[in-house]
Every structure is written in structure tokens, then in C-alpha cells.
Amino acid sequence: MEIKVAVAKVGKWASSESGDTLEMIERPRGGISFVLVDGQRSGRGAKAVSNLVARKAISELGEGVRDGAAARAAHDYLFTHRGGKVSATLNILSVDLASKTLVLSRNNPCPTIVVTPDGDLQLIDEPSDPVGVRSWTKPQITELPLVSGTLVVVYTDGLEMAGARSEPVFDVPAAVRELLARGSSGARDVADGLLERALQLDARRPQDDISVLALAVGGDGADGTRRMSVRLPL
Amino acid sequence: MEIKVAVAKVGKWASSESGDTLEMIERPRGGISFVLVDGQRSGRGAKAVSNLVARKAISELGEGVRDGAAARAAHDYLFTHRGGKVSATLNILSVDLASKTLVLSRNNPCPTIVVTPDGDLQLIDEPSDPVGVRSWTKPQITELPLVSGTLVVVYTDGLEMAGARSEPVFDVPAAVRELLARGSSGARDVADGLLERALQLDARRPQDDISVLALAVGGDGADGTRRMSVRLPL
Numbered sequence: 001m002e003i004k005v006a007v008a009k010v011g012k013w014a015s016s017e018s019g020d021t022l023e024m025i026e027r028p029r030g031g032i033s034f035v036l037v038d039g040q041r042s043g044r045g046a047k048a049v050s051n052l053v054a055r056k057a058i059s060e061l062g063e064g065v066r067d068g069a070a071a072r073a074a075h076d077y078l079f080t081h082r083g084g085k086v087s088a089t090l091n092i093l094s095v096d097l098a099s100k101t102l103v104l105s106r107n108n109p110c111p112t113i114v115v116t117p118d119g120d121l122q123l124i125d126e127p128s129d130p131v132g133v134r135s136w137t138k139p140q141i142t143e144l145p146l147v148s149g150t151l152v153v154v155y156t157d158g159l160e161m162a163g164a165r166s167e168p169v170f171d172v173p174a175a176v177r178e179l180l181a182r183g184s185s186g187a188r189d190v191a192d193g194l195l196e197r198a199l200q201l202d203a204r205r206p207q208d209d210i211s212v213l214a215l216a217v218g219g220d221g222a223d224g225t226r227r228m229s230v231r232l233p234l
Numbered sequence: 235m236e237i238k239v240a241v242a243k244v245g246k247w248a249s250s251e252s253g254d255t256l257e258m259i260e261r262p263r264g265g266i267s268f269v270l271v272d273g274q275r276s277g278r279g280a281k282a283v284s285n286l287v288a289r290k291a292i293s294e295l296g297e298g299v300r301d302g303a304a305a306r307a308a309h310d311y312l313f314t315h316r317g318g319k320v321s322a323t324l325n326i327l328s329v330d331l332a333s334k335t336l337v338l339s340r341n342n343p344c345p346t347i348v349v350t351p352d353g354d355l356q357l358i359d360e361p362s363d364p365v366g367v368r369s370w371t372k373p374q375i376t377e378l379p380l381v382s383g384t385l386v387v388v389y390t391d392g393l394e395m396a397g398a399r400s401e402p403v404f405d406v407p408a409a410v411r412e413l414l415a416r417g418s419s420g421a422r423d424v425a426d427g428l429l430e431r432a433l434q435l436d437a438r439r440p441q442d443d444i445s446v447l448a449l450a451v452g453g454d455g456a457d458g459t460r461r462m463s464v465r466l467p468l
Contacts, residue, residue, distance in 0.1 A: 005251050005464040021260060024464070030251075032466060051262050055296045062289045095466065146468070188463055195459065222468025225429065229422055229463045230258070232241040232266060232329065233455025234380070 001148055002221030003095050004033065006187035007193040007213045012042045012158070013205035016096050019046025020141060020156050020211040025058040028160055029099030033061045036213055038089045038108075038156040040132075046209075053078050053088045053131060067092050067105045072138035075107065077130035087130040090139070091154045093215060100146050101214070105139040107131045112142070117149030121177055150217040151180075158208035163201025170201055185215040235382055238327050239268065240421035241447045242429040246276045246392070247439035253280025254390050254445040261449045262298045264331030269295070270447055272342075272390040274322045274366075280443075287312050287322045287365060301326050301339045309341065309365035321364040324373070325388045327449060334380050336449070339373040344391050346376070346394040347410055351383030355411055384451040385414075387399040387424060392442035394435035395403030395433025404435055 011018035067131035245252035343407035
């Protein structure tokens, strides 16, 4: 079996820095974790906040701390350092080889999309607070079996607000369904397809930082080689 | 302009864990760093060592510490914790957008390969000690301009020892030349091509953990989107 993960990430139009941060870290007991943070507002200030939250989370995860505790630590750290005045959304998506599960930790009003092996699309959308502003904020945690055919999509609010003046117009779950119906089953196709649709809605001038992460379980992974590719426009 | 980075990584045959660790971290002043560590010996013990060294290095880099100081800190940390009894090689490859350079930090007897825009292949192979065993070990640091057409290849010793009984038989620089002559100019082609050649030499049963990282500067990066893809066989 094989895990494929794809990230597509673009900054707000004409803004020097993206306020979204995506980091990846190996889990010392086996597996890998992805941490996606969207700092409040945009530009340099948002970047500093999202960096701080992401760094705290990956430093905990890299030491073997469980996901729920890492998310709590990231909240407490931001809350303490910024006096409860700055918020950030935080998603942790982990492939945990010790428990043989996917662990989804969510401090983000944006839902997480899960497509099960039988093609059922589920929204994880229970109320969930960003980190940094309310005492004792906890993540909402979902654990899924590592089963071939599972697809998970996590994103920041820039995606669902694409093209919006006041109300959201981009129905992200519907777009995922459409991409799957058109045969785009891979993580790369889904991440790129969603970002492309958002860029069209924003007339290619994104009104906010947009990040999409898609993870697909499947394939045979027969050659045993781990691969990573990164493209970084300057 | 655009940076493309490709990593290919395989564990020693019939060994549960790779003793090589590759981590990536955003630089808070702009850019990205890749940290590649090969822990002494193989299996679980080597993994613990390489994790420890990689985590220390990325935690420093994530806080904005300069590469040379991060490598020194990783050495001091391992030296202190393991009493100078355990070694690890450490390479840091950074795209530093503050200085607009590539920063190559090397604590590894294996050379780093640089292909310049005019096609010249250079070896960075000054004497360089692994971290962890000798007091005050320093990295060997090279800074290159961020110029289109530059290619950098970093690897762990499993690559150049592929197929070897006692003496190395895999001439890695010659293989890079050959791949380029055949038109493989992309980072992905070079990383995969080198690993494939090593697996052939090892009769597809690698005698050691092998990791290859290739970075290419080029292209136009016109769409402004950062992309990452990960494949993780289970």
C-alpha cells in the first residue's frame, strides 16, 4: 500500500508573503505528519503567527508527542505569547504507522473532507475553534483506518471564500465530487483541481492565501522508495 | 524563476527502518531548507540518532538561525547526548531568499555535486567530518548564486557504496554526467536515475540506506503556486 500526498499553495494577490504555513515532519514511532496553519489576516504579521504555531506543533510531533497534545501545546503557546489576541487555524494530518490509522486534528471552522473507499463523501464539520484566542481550546480529532481508497482533503478558508464578495460561492465538497466523477482520483489531481477552480473564481488574483492538502491511500508501493517533489516559484 | 527539489529514499534491504532522515522546513526570513542525516550503522538505533540530529537542525533553522550555526548546534547536541560515541553525517541544503543564494552545509565525507549553468560539473569534496564524535566539528559551507541552470546533488554513502564489496564501484559524478547527456535535466529525473542505478548495482537489495536529493534552479514559476508531492510506501 502507498500514501500519496499533494499540496498546492498560493499567496494572496500582490502580497509579499503567504500567511499560510505547511510543514511536514517524520513521526519518530513511524509515519509522517503534515501541519497546516493559517495565521490571522495576511502578509508579514500572519506569516510570523503561522510560523510560530506550525513550529511548535512539528517540534512536539517530532518528539513523539501525540497529535491532540501537540495541537493543545500549539494553542497554549500562541495564547501565552500573544495574550489571546491573535488567532490561527491549525490542521494536523498524520499517517500514524504505530496505530495504523490516519489521525485528523482540526482547529478550523473549515470542514475536512473524507471520501471513503466505497465512494461516500463525508464532511467532518463539527464546531471547531481556531487556536490562540479562547482558553483551553481543544482540537477536534478523527481517526480513520488506513484503508486503500480513502481520500482526505484539508484546506484553509481562502479556498472556500474564493470568488466571494460576502457569502461563500465555492462549494468545495461539490467540486471534490465533480473531480472524482471526472476520474481525478489522485491526490495531485484533486489538490490542483480545487486550487485551479478557486483561482478561476478569484479571476487569478486570490483575495486570500489559499492552501489545499490532499492525501490518498492506495496503490501497491511495490518499489519501497519514498519520494518527495517540491516546486517553489521565486 | 523556480526551484525544483526531488528526493528519492530507500531503506536497507530487510531492515525495518531507514537510518536516513530527510526533513524540510520553511525559513522564517524566506526560503526553504532541506536537512539530510545518515545515522551511524542501520536500523532502529541509526534512526533514533538521525532523527535527533535532524530535529535539532530544523528546530534551529525554523527559528531563523544561520545554517553554519544550526549544523554546529546539531553536532554539539549529539556529542553531548551520546558522549562522542555516535556519529552521523549531516547535509543542509538551503534556498535562502534573504541572501538570494543556495547555502550548502556539509558534514559528510561524500561529496556534493554542483552543475553550473554552463554545464560544468564541480565536486565539493574538501575533507569534512560527520557530526557527533570530534570536539568542535564544523560544517564545510559553500554559497552559490541562485542562477537558472544550476543543479545540486546531495546523497548519503549508501549511494556511492552500492554494489561495492570493499571498494566503491559506483562513480556518482560520472552517472550524473551521463544522465545530463541523455537529457535528464530535471531534479526528479536525476534523483530517480541515480537511485535506480544504485538499486541495479545492489541487485535491488540495497546493502545500506540510500537517500538522494537533487535541486534544480530554472523554469519561470509563472503560476506562483508552491507544490509538494509525497509518496510513502507502507
